[in-house]
Amino acid sequence: MLDCNPISTLLDPNQKLTKSQCPTETADIEEMSQKPYMQAVGSLLFAAQLTRPDIAYAVNMLSRFGTNPGKSHWAAVKRVLRYVKGTIDKRLTYQKEHSEVEGYCDADHAGNLDTAQTTTGYVFLLQGGAVSWASKLQKRITLSTTESEFVAMVASSKEATWLKGLQREIFPSTPKLTILYCDNKGAENKANNNSYSDATKHVLIKLKYLHQRIKNKELKLVHVSSDEMIADALTKGLPKIKLEYFSKKFRLN
Structure with a gap:
């Protein structure tokens, strides 16, 4: 090649x-x-x-x-x-100024045509560039977009906890709150309000886990439009313009 x-x-x-x-x-x-x-x-x-x-x-x-x-x-x-x-010359770049960890999470519900599994994608930025990211199939088949978003949020929040702990070891004065950007308002509202009337047990557990993190002010869900959801690049194939735009958001220059 x-x-x-x-x-x-x-x-x-x-x-x-x-x-x-x-x-x-x-x-x-x-x-x-x-x-x-x-x-x-x-x-x-x-x-x-x-x-x-x-x-x-x-x-x-x-x-x-x-x-x-x-x-x-x-x-x-x-x-x-x-x-x-x-794109062989592209590389991740970072800024010198101190910044906080911020994450983006997304899910492509039932995107796997063979198994109907959903792909979870998340990326965390620090010092202006991507430091942690993942693209992987969810183990359980989810029955709705909201449920698949919950699973992605939980996976992302676990990674956020680890990254924030590492950052606080290096900089003890770092606030414990992590901003996590999402593009599904339904899932965000249910996580913030701890409400999901028709959920099965495994969904309720994820919901309560997210709500507890939010209640303890360790996690804050912030809505972002799908056009700015950079984790979209980790859940599906994208056209040229969108892929280039999100790559720049990763600070992959």
């Missing part, structure tokens, strides 16, 4: 990758076994976890097909490599 043509988007917005595209014929399986699929995904995963939040969703999604990748999956991996080649 050293001589490949660079490309400006990670995934083809008109293509959905599923397990139905995995080979079933012996000849096709043998052909694909000769491709360095997992080696390529593993190398990309290393970058996605440490320095490149912009490719995290694409790489984690492609890793799901590692046991039996198809031609479409291999083409998608090469597309990510073409994107990386075109």
Whole structure:
């Protein structure tokens, strides 16, 4: 791929990758076994976890097909490599002035076409740049957008607790409150008011956990428009303009 043509988007917005595209014929399986699929995904995963939040969703999604990748999956991996080649000079940058931890969380409800699982995405900024991010499938299948947002909020709040603890070790005077930006007003209102009348037990536990954090002034949910929800880049493939805009918000320059 050293001589490949660079490309400006990670995934083809008109293509959905599923397990139905995995080979079933012996000849096709043998052909694909000769491709360095997992080696390529593993190398990309290393970058996605440490320095490149912009490719995290694409790489984690492609890793799901590692046991039996198809031609479409291999083409998608090469597309990510073409994107990386075109953005090879991008790096995370930070400002010198002291700042507080702030996070963004989002969920793509039932976005996995094979299992109907939801993807959780979150990113935390400190000193003006991204310091922690994740793109991963939720273990439980959620029955509504609100429920999937709760799960994403809980995962994000746990990471916020750890990051805030680390920051307070370095700077003891740091306030304990963390701002978490969300774009689902329904989930925010229910978490702030501790109200969810038709919830099952596991949802109620998450609701009470969030409400307790809010009540103790450890967490504050702040609404942000979907156009400014930078964690969106960690839950789905995005068009060029939006991906570039969110990458700048990560301070990936």
